[in-house]
Amino acid sequence: MTPSIPTEGQHLLEACDIAVAFSIEGGTVEAVRGVNFHIDRGETLALVGESGSGKSVTARALMGLLGRKARLAPQARVILNGQDLPVRDDRRMRGVRGRTIAMVFQEPMSSLNPMHSIGAQIVEAIQAHARTPRREALARAHELLAEVRLPNPEALLDRYPHELSGGQRQRVMIAMALSNRPALLIADEPTTALDVRVQAEILELIKDLQKRYDLAVLLITHDLTVVRSYADRIAVMRQGLIVETGPTAAVLDAPTHPYTLQLRDAEPSGYAEAVDVEGQAAILEARGVRIVYPGRGKSPPFVAVEEAHVTVRRGEAVGIVGESGSGKTSLALALTRLAPITAGEVSFDGTRIEALTRREMRPLRTRMQIVLQDPFSSLNPRLSVQALIAEGLIVNGIGRTASERLDKVRQALSDAGMRQDILHRFPHEFSGGQRQRLSIARAIAVEPELLVLDEPTSALDLSVQAKILETLKDLQKRRSLGYLFISHDLRVVRSLCQRIIVMRDGAIVESGPTRQVLENPQSDYTARLVKAAFQVRGA
């Protein structure tokens, strides 16, 4: 299609007074409450906000993809190339979606149909909007895959989604989005599910394609580092409203709205305070740990971790970083004896624990605790807050009377930054961040000496993450806790941990004091990780 050349002063897309309400049990929720913005050709507008701020709903409203329970306000208008889009007419929007406006979603795993080959899916996207002979469409699909810089596009056409990595799948999604030469690309958290390095590559790709096709990009994200590097303008959303908008650098360097300031300062930054651990005994010491998952049937055994050495001293925070599949969670679970160890030595406060049974481990359990990644599956939905946190006390016979235990529960709650009046409430009544605090409270209630944290903040909003990191730092100081902190986010690790271990494919590639490793990485891999995490494009 040949879009009309926009006249002087006319924007590619104008969103006027977008307001969306969802009907729920017992009323309506106004998810978006009157949002105005515009996007020009060749420009990237970043829509930034925390979960629940309405940014994804706004994007879906532009596409006419709101669903049955949502109601778009009657005064809301979307103007594309000077013409009103029929956003309330699903049938007519079909001609717009994927043709003039295309979308890339967060989850590349579920956005592709596992039953069809990559080639077939791209061909389908092409043929949905134009009568194209199959041969021609296939040639075009081939071209698109090359364009998104996928290696060996010819062979890829016949492959299936499960044979591709997350990053490759996201490239395929972008290829599909570009198949009809859209004028506007909506990218809804396109890299959140990907590793840092892959994330940078995908964003670079979008930037290049944007230049080549004079594409307008609406980038929805919560990551301000991404915004800084890739967006021309920024619109900050909060509770369904845009609170501040303007050129990226101007807004982020000198925010006028307190919320923008708060968001910006929630970015983890700086190095963790140095802790004097000289002469402190190691609370956890592991030598040559090897973890092998036995193969099933014909599949060969899988080596998850090899030759890992880890030392955590009292009061010290040690970070394990690595991309997904690097074996960091396997290692953490094995060190706490929640997963089997194949070989190696693990000592906890001088006691060898690698061969202990679950029963023999019990006396040590109160001294080492773990906080798991997913705040939604790590709390039993049927137990009240009080029962959840008191469990460790009851199991280990801490506190003689119920009231003594209750005092400890209250203390743990307040240490984890939660109010006291929630004892009889249930996990489902809390947000992700609050649930993670409950997990932390449960762990610290038994007064451990070592706390293992497996990606405790990766499912949370930045501002929530910042508060939890504060809490952790505070606890470390007051209780002289040792942390083994697992994360894929170097910035978080930098701000919390004194020492850092970098893992790749089950092996430790580098370890040492955080500042030394990050500023002077010895391995190529670490250097690339650091670059991807901290780089600011064009700077």
Place this chain on the structure above:
Amino acid sequence: MKHGEKTETYGRLVWRRFRRSWLGMAGFAVLIGLAIVVLLGPFLAPMNPDARLTSYQPPSRIGFDAQGLFALNAMPTGQDDPVTLQPLLSISNAAKVRLTILAPAEPYRLLGPVVLNRRLIGPAHLGERVHLMGADRFGRDIFSRGLVATRVSLLLALTVVSLTTVVGLLVGATAGYMGGAVDRWLQRLVDVLLAFPQLPLYLTLGALIPVTVSSGLFVTILIATLSVLGWAGLSREIRGKTLMLARMDYVRAAIAMGADDRRIILHHIAPNLMSHVLVSFTLSLPTIVLLESFLGFLGLAVKPPMISWGLMLQDVSGYSAIGSYPFILSPVIFVFVTVFAFNAVGDALRDAVDPY
């Protein structure tokens, strides 16, 4: 106090979601009605369920005049049907049978030691009759028998489902939690039970059990057979659910806390299985009620003096009677209403039990 608060909160959430389904609420109302019938069946029945009057008496016509409710029972006209040679019946010369509240009755046992000599509604005088659904082969009132049979049919189903639920839950949870060899052997046992050809077994049993066996022993055998064959399906579901729950992070957190197996099963796995069990329980009851009536039709029903819907349907297997007296099929109405009610409640429960 803590416990009460917990169940109340969960219960309230479930109830709020359950109320959204009007079908479920209707089923729930019917279940309450059925519970009343189980308790007060003989009192609610308008007739003595064992009294033998005219065979295959068709349903009475119920009317209302200035003096209140009355029933008209068809009487022989003295002529025979030219095709079937059966006597023709008509209500044209029938006398009005007055119906009153708290009608007199021969003393009967309501429940345990409680003996009554009144019925809620019935003919005003002893010896008079009213047949809402007609009378069976021996001239007994089908409606009254159906009401009284509710007790046996539902209690039988309740017993069977309770047993299969407990066994299925224990076996499934054990297999799912222990894994390994225990799991493998239990699964093979489940395979065998699920592959068992049940219908031939029931027919064989019907033929093998001596007619002289007492009705109590017979019911025991029936319950035992249905229970032994019934737990396998649930145990497999529970096993899968336990496998899933045992991998939840909160179970891992409990292990990290030093909790033993007993505590993990009782506090972390069992409560989360309960919703599934509750739904399965509600949805299994109607299948047993159906099975019981079906087996009765095949001849494997409880023995008199007990009355069950299955036993009542046994009479129907003399097919020749159905053509002339279709009303003898009416015990099916009781089965139908019960099955519908439990299924409606079960479906609504299934949508409601996971409020989180």
